[in-house]
Amino acid sequence: MDQKTKDLIVLLLVGLAAGFIAHVLLGGGGGLFRYLISGLLGAIVGPFILNALNVNLNLGTALVNRIASAAIGAIVVVILARIIG
Numbered sequence: 001m002d003q004k005t006k007d008l009i010v011l012l013l014v015g016l017a018a019g020f021i022a023h024v025l026l027g028g029g030g031g032l033f034r035y036l037i038s039g040l041l042g043a044i045v046g047p048f049i050l051n052a053l054n055v056n057l058n059l060g061t062a063l064v065n066r067i068a069s070a071a072i073g074a075i076v077v078v079i080l081a082r083i084i085g
Helices: 003-026 032-052 062-084
Strands: none
Touching: 003 032, 003 062, 032 062
């Protein structure tokens, strides 16, 4: 398996985990597709917000940091989606 495929799989798993965490913390149902979409959007939004606020997560490994920042972004995405909808 080449590196691009591995990176894509990791991104999908991080997005899925982040979306699941966001929906558990905020309540509400969903499903794998909704978790994946909110988590992938959160993986974009989360690091952007943390960089803008000059916040550096240091929770251990790089994977844990990616999941945490994506979960923060997914929480923001879900809240915004609920406000808009």
